Amino acid sequence: QIQLVESGGGLVRAGESLRLSCVGSRDTFQYFTMGWFRQAPGKEREFVAGITKRDGRTTYADSAKGRFTISRDDGKKTLYLQMDRLNVDDTAVYYCAASILLDVKMTLGEYSYWGQGTQVTVSS
Secondary structure, eight states, rough: OEEEEEEEEEEEEETEEEEEEEEEESSSGGGGGEEEEETTTOOOOOEEEEEEETTTOOEEEETTTTTTTEEGGGGGGGEEEEEEEEOOOEEEEEEEEEEEESSSSGGGGGEEEEEEEEEEEEEE
């Protein structure tokens, strides 16, 4: 079991950047494949990016490719999401999640542990 706490959200203007962080509660963080999801008002939660345990292979949603970068520092038990060139469509609550699977999955059900979320608001 692991607890996850996100931070780094806020209010920014279109074109600006933010870096989200997600800290795990235990050293077992390194044994989880990790993902970022987001949920905009009135919409379903959707996959944004993921990174595998061990070899750090990354997967991105089409909306994130070329703008967002996911990374992890297992020594710090921390997952990151660097978000550049933000636009209003990126406004959402962003969640990190942990999966015991080896590969990144884009479906919510494959993730066992979730953080409480951090709000990202992008103004035009």
